[in-house]
Amino acid sequence: MKHEFLDHHSCGHSFFHHMHPGAKLVMVVLFIFTVVTIEPGQERIFLPFAVLLLIGLLATRVPILHTLAKGLKVLPFVLMITIFVPFLKEGEPVWNLQIGPLMIQITDEGWKLFYNIILKANIAIFSVVFLNLTTPFHHLLKGLQSFGAPRIITDTLAVAYRYLFVITDEKDRMLLARRSRLIHPSLSLQWKSLSQLIGVLFLRSYERGERMYQAMCMRGFNGVIVNLDEYMLQKKDIAAACLVVLTALLLRICMSA
Amino acid sequence: MTPPAVQVNNLRFSYPDGTPALNGISFSIAPGERVALVGPNGAGKSTLLILLGGLLQADGAIEIFGSSVIPKNLHEIRNKIGMVFQDPDDQLFCSTIFDDVAFGPLNMRRPAEEVRQRVAAALEQVGLAGFEHRSAFHLSGGEKKRVSLATALSMDVDILALDEPSSNLDPRTRRAIIRWLQKCNKTLVIATHDLDLAYETTNRTMILQSGRIMADGPTTEILTNRELLEHSNLELPLQFQQTENR
Numbered sequence: 001m002k003h004e005f006l007d008h009h010s011c012g013h014s015f016f017h018h019m020h021p022g023a024k025l026v027m028v029v030l031f032i033f034t035v036v037t038i039e040p041g042q043e044r045i046f047l048p049f050a051v052l053l054l055i056g057l058l059a060t061r062v063p064i065l066h067t068l069a070k071g072l073k074v075l076p077f078v079l080m081i082t083i084f085v086p087f088l089k090e091g092e093p094v095w096n097l098q099i100g101p102l103m104i105q106i107t108d109e110g111w112k113l114f115y116n117i118i119l120k121a122n123i124a125i126f127s128v129v130f131l132n133l134t135t136p137f138h139h140l141l142k143g144l145q146s147f148g149a150p151r152i153i154t155d156t157l158a159v160a161y162r163y164l165f166v167i168t169d170e171k172d173r174m175l176l177a178r179r180s181r182l183i184h185p186s187l188s189l190q191w192k193s194l195s196q197l198i199g200v201l202f203l204r205s206y207e208r209g210e211r212m213y214q215a216m217c218m219r220g221f222n223g224v225i226v227n228l229d230e231y232m233l234q235k236k237d238i239a240a241a242c243l244v245v246l247t248a249l250l251l252r253i254c255m256s257a
Numbered sequence: 258m259t260p261p262a263v264q265v266n267n268l269r270f271s272y273p274d275g276t277p278a279l280n281g282i283s284f285s286i287a288p289g290e291r292v293a294l295v296g297p298n299g300a301g302k303s304t305l306l307i308l309l310g311g312l313l314q315a316d317g318a319i320e321i322f323g324s325s326v327i328p329k330n331l332h333e334i335r336n337k338i339g340m341v342f343q344d345p346d347d348q349l350f351c352s353t354i355f356d357d358v359a360f361g362p363l364n365m366r367r368p369a370e371e372v373r374q375r376v377a378a379a380l381e382q383v384g385l386a387g388f389e390h391r392s393a394f395h396l397s398g399g400e401k402k403r404v405s406l407a408t409a410l411s412m413d414v415d416i417l418a419l420d421e422p423s424s425n426l427d428p429r430t431r432r433a434i435i436r437w438l439q440k441c442n443k444t445l446v447i448a449t450h451d452l453d454l455a456y457e458t459t460n461r462t463m464i465l466q467s468g469r470i471m472a473d474g475p476t477t478e479i480l481t482n483r484e485l486l487e488h489s490n491l492e493l494p495l496q497f498q499q500t501e502n503r
């Protein structure tokens with residue numbers, strides 16, 4: 001069965017694809033940090049950051065439409081959270097609507113804050129999309145590891161990610177088998193068979209875990225997963241991360257002065 | 258005199274829930290021999306393979322090239338016998354093919370350069386050179402099976418134990434695996450109920466039923482003996498069924 005993989009383009013070739021995941025992670029986080037501290041009313045500062053980000057996204061050589069589609073999928077969630085901000089923030093009213101005893105009001109401050117949050121959110125979202133497009137999940141975990149994230153957590157996440165799709169496939173097959181046998185079932189029967197299905201899925205995953213462990217033992221596993229460090233932190237990685245972060249800081253300081 | 262590759266004496270095993278799986282099994286396999294382990298579902302084939310690898314504790318004695326399969330020797334044993342499990346998804350648990358194939362050699366503390374060479378060589382042997390950086394979930398069923406083989410080959414083992422190597426494969430991939438097994442010059446133990454595969458790839462066959470060995474002999478004799486096979490709830494390999502009907 002086919003899935004839309006989270007890291008569809010992440011195995012491409014560009015400078016950023018080959019960058020050390022740890023350096024890339026720091027770069028993206030600091031970049032986001034400089035942007036989210038921009039205060040309402042200073043929206044013109046966003047423009048150079050947006051341009052910088054766009055250059056970065058183009059440099060990944062991933063089709064820009066794919067990138068846009070990926071980022072815009074997250075936007076509705078941001079809107080859902082921020083949609084009430086213009087109405088709730090107190091300040092100078094710019095728009096009123098009286099419905100009986102209820103008064104709906106948009107304030108100038110509220111509107112500016114809303115606008116500010118949406119811009120920040122977009123920059124943050126596309127920065128993360130940038131990270132996602134250039135970094136396979138397991139490299140991201142290696143990046144986290146190089147900052148001292150506990151092995152037990154990164155290893156668990158790696159295995160969870162590996163088996164996410166295996167278990168999803170198993171679930172799909174079982175649902176198909178269930179659908180082909182339950183014809184016009186009553187509601188109680190549906191619930192009963194669903195709960196059984198979940199139980200079976202759990203048991204199967206448990207058994208798979210056991211077989212996996214046997215397969216590991218067969219190859220000499222003794223408690224610690226050994227990895228070859230393919231990624232060495234190189235001077236050009238540090239240089240690139242510093243360059244981006246310094247540019248962002250400089251822009252931020254100059255423009256708000 | 259070189260010791261046998263596998264020596265099993267009076268092996269008995271029951272699962273913790275009480276299910277008896279093996280009821281006193283003895284046999285010996287010489288180095289270079291190619292053995293098929295056939296039998297109906299639940300006969301105990303998979304259990305026997307798992308015990309050969311020392312993954313569970315059983316009553317009786319198992320020796321691999323003269324060393325007893327006991328906890329103290331497991332490290333050594335696993336350098337000698339490699340297992341290919343039925344479901345490749347159980348065996349390929351890493352993020353990349355490279356990590357999967359390198360898993361064994363890295364656990365054996367081989368130096369980095371040697372590990373890279375072994376991985377490249379193992380993938381080359383199964384016809385998947387250059388697959389190092391792919392993920393298992395992007396592969397087809399047949400490719401996964403071949404990578405599973407590579408994970409055992411990179412350990413440089415002398416004995417390969419395979420559980421149902423042809424299950425869930427389309428005919429072409431199955432044929433490729435058969436060809437591969439025919440060329441492989443390691444000691445083979447193949448648990449299967451694909452009797453045609455057994456016929457084409459092995460020279461000795463053991464029939465297992467209800468945890469006992471019902472027959473043990475040359476593959477050409479056992480797998481053409483209709484009476485014996487039917488008595489063990491098995492059928493003649495398809496290729497002989499067709500010639501008889503003509």
Ligand SMILES: Nc1ncnc2c1ncn2[C@@H]1O[C@H](COP(=O)(O)OP(=O)(O)O)[C@@H](O)[C@H]1O
Binds near residue numbers: 274276296299304
């Ligand atoms: N994990 C387990 N727990 C309990 N019983 C098991 C387990 N695995 C297998 N069995 C039982 O042991 C017997 C032998 O199984 P198995 O070795 O898997 O047979 P085969 O591979 O020949 O089909 C069967 O009766 C099976 O039900």
Ligand SMILES: [Mg+2]
Binds near residue numbers: 303304420
């Ligand atoms: Mg089995």
